Amino acid sequence: MGNVVDDFITRVYDVVRSNRDGGVADYIPELAAVTPDGFGIAVATGDGHVYEVGDTSVPFTIQSISKPFTYALALTDRGVDGVAEKVDVEPSGEPFNEISLDPDTERPRNPMINAGAITAASLVAGAGPAEQFERIRDLYSRCAGRPLVLDDAVYDSEARTGHRNRAIGYMLRSFGVITDDPDDVVDVYFRQCSIEVTCRDLALMAATLANNGVNPLTRDRVLNPALVERVLSVMTTCGMYDAAGEWVTEVGMPAKSGVGGGVLAVLPGQLGIAVYSPRLDRHGNSVRGVQACRELSRDLELHFLHVTRAARSSIRARYSVAEAPSRTRRTEAEQQSLEAFGNRGRVYELHGDLLFTGAETAVREIDAERADLEVVVVDVRRVDDVSGVARRMIELLRADLAANGCRTALVDPDGLFGHASSSLSPDDPHGRVFADPDSATRWCEDVLLSRHCGAGRQPDSIELEQHPLLADLTTVQFSRLTDDLEYRTFARGETIVRRGDREPGIFLILSGRVSTSVTTKTGTVQRISTLSAGMSFGEMATLLGTKILNDVRADTAVTVAVLTPERLARLTTEAPEIRSALIERLAAVAYGQVEMLLRTIEGRGRL
């Protein structure tokens, strides 16, 4: 029992099987000896799974399907220009074995017709024909993911009868397109055509081309991606010879056929298809191969020009830091300032694959708002992949904004843009790179506060008597309480209180910054809030006599004054008025926190 994809492919197989049109190639005598009704379909995915129906492990000769692979090897060995001097990339509109050169350039029109393929074989590096052939065989084998061998009988048969190809070889030699002995070159070509493959092999070879030159099963990087692009381009326009136009219209995939009965088709970035069925049409293309590819393309919507949906904006969300503040507790003055100016700091969350068009929408939309912006955060956590040009566009936008006084930061924990989060100093012209959005939002707020909030900013450190929690105490109460407090310091990164600690004590922060966080079941640390001098933690669990619900860690060096549960208990009996003054202040602070959390949820639509 197969899955739904097996069912799709089997349906195509059943529909096409009844077609017995065409005849097997007989101009190479040995090819006439095959079972004409053999039929197999194989589809290899980008992660190397192969769906197979019918005769997918029957060996047959690769024939012209060898041509794109030898062309790829010639490109690898000689470079694009070195090959372009000898073979053009224009569709010929002629049969594959036409004895012709382009009258103007005096070069073969493309590497998919025999004249171009023989030329490509001559360009493969190697000390002689035997070594050239070995390198060709090795490349095909790596694309198929197993060692491929020569079918001696078919090779002998073609070598005995291939006079037309010899004529092409001599023509090429006489025009100086090939410089080696034409018999040797044509012999390498005969051998490459006689390499034995199965339908499954061809599907994996197709998938290697679809996968930018990496064999999806072995993960072997066989070909350079830029060269694969060129090979697929030529397959698109010339792969099906004089039927290329109809093929592109009806099937819409770069492809190559062979008179051995194989057809190979590539859907770039997605999958490779191979069909085996030896009866051929008048162009030398497998009749069922063409029909099966047409059916698959239609059924599975594989045409490479099929647009599944209109391009969507790469910006999935945008909000200002006024709408979605960081989880940092702020003073009254800071909050007011952020309410007034928070709209000038904005976060843009991007998503999907960021290629040119995705970067274009992002750049255009951010740029249109630049007059209102002082700080921009570009959050790329949900971007799956980014192309070179998209990366350049975002970096150029950031540099341009920076040159005009607008600070920028990236949230890029996976380093998609090539910067480690910690590698950039605060003064780096490219701006900051953060691993998490809350730190970026806090930074964004800090930039705005440094520009707009004069008085009333949270100081880096305070004296105990300035701590707001103690504001309602009389002088006597204050000095009574100070006797009960312990001073403690923590280094950056140290855990101050651990989730589950019972009655940890009431911690009054005098200097430095701490963050409260929870660790989710998957092990990620989720920040709840950031606290600094003048704030406190541990009070709820201590007053209620329960366990604390989150971890508290020092983000910087930290000094705290702690009222331990034992001292609190003593205060409760000896000075209950101090306890109630503390609780009143704490209630006010707690209400402020809830309010801030609600605004965060409101702004981001999530916690």
Ligand code: DON
């Ligand atoms: O050169 C030839 O005639 C054969 N070795 C290969 C031709 C071929 O496969 C044409 N494609 N459909």
